[in-house]
Amino acid sequence: MMEKMIFGRYIPGDSFVHRLDPRSKLVFVFAFILVVFLANNIITYALLLAFTLLVILMSRIRVYFLINGLKPVMILLVFTFLIHILFTREGDILFELGFLKVYEEGLRQGIFISIRFLVLVLMTSILTLTTSPISITDGIEVLLNPLKKMKMPVHELALMMSIALRFIPTLMDETDKIMKAQMARGSDLSAGPLKERIKAVVPLLVPLFVSAFKRAEDLATAMEVRGYRGGEGRTRYRQLKWDWRDTTSLVVLAVMTVLLVFYRN
């Protein structure tokens, strides 16, 4: 289950998309999410779909891998498609099946909404697949920097996020260890009725929390001794570089937007 999920996974590589600055990728994806809503006819949706496929090709992520990873989302996709088909009652009736009537407009809407959904999911997946979590954090920190003037603790949030990300594998290992320790004491986590299984999770969570707090305390001490005093006067080791690729990709998106506005009804 966990191996197949591709949400939040990062696949290292050095394609054009991989080498983009996280800032431009973030801006690109957010702008793209808005632009998607401009599409309202066959030409514009075809444009969007073609554009997304182009980005997938450029990211050199295996299409099979992408589709396989998005299977859980597909269920949702099919569900929305069916809802639209069944409940939109406009245009000519295409065919009838007992009390079910499928209208032309419903089919159109269903396909369009599905494409919209698919395109959004694919684009955001490509963002997380081609950008390491730490780069995304860096990008967010820099992009949110203007909010510092409004007393938003941007640096602290970014640091919290990066520490949380850094500790995920550590805590996973820990969970595994505690699980084995409890299993060795006869706790059964994989069988029995749901109620029993939920009960069995408690002796797993308590030691995990205790150790997480202990870790947090140790980490705070280590950070303090290493001279951490908040974001003020700090320099950055990770430098973000904006180059021609980033400008190009944003220009391409702008052209896309113009085309969409031009061709939409």
Next chain:
Amino acid sequence: MTEILSFSNVSFSYTPDSPEHRKAVQNVSFSINEGEWIAIVGHNGSGKSTMVKLVSGLLFPQEGEVRVMRNILTEENLWEARSNIGMVFQNPDNQFVGATVQDDVAFALENSGVPYKDMVERVHSSLEQVKMDKFLNHEPHHLSGGQKQRVAIAGALAMRPKLLILDEATSMLDPQGRDEVLKTVRALREEIGLTVLSITHDVEEAIFADRVLFMNDGKKYAEGTPSEIFALGDKLVEFGLELPFAMRMTKLFQENGVLLAGQHMSEEELVNDLWTSNFNK
């Protein structure tokens, strides 16, 4: 010789309001000069960890003075003192702040506002010093305990500290990792003459020190060269410490009537003595 750190009549209690409780540290005095390696040994609860907290300014003594670089440690000069001290803690995982090796080494540098160009150079050179330069982009969970501790040492070195403190830094490592870390520290002392303060209950680690401080119940019980301290023999055992393996062997040999020249702290010395003492007969 420059004095790096000194304690003069330092006392500290976690419960200052109830004097019936024993103080965690009682009237301890010692000093460390540049280039020395001092080991503080003692069993659990002997006040070792409290002393570390007093040095790093996490706690302040109720009596006596802690001086870092000859300045009395106060709230005001705390951060300056900390920039002179590099610390490596017990748990390799809980002190790894960065997402990758190089980020972690750069953490302290970022904190003190070192410019980017300097930072890159210092990160690389300090990772080279601990021989971790091939692991620049590795994430912590792909490293062994010993490697993580070496990264922690590199993180301390990047600040060019006057004093490196190892707070039980080898106690959570496997024997191999422990050797790795101790070897690194010894090499660093030879290369750059680093001053080291190691807090440990592992007597094998204390063998390499120039001087050993033996703590018991918050008091300094004895201070001297490793051979002087280990000559206390049974006293150490009584206070919950073990003698180094070679010394235990020597003792057993002597009890069984094997003639040996004296006490031996390292296995090599013991083996040499076994050779020669049997040769002379």
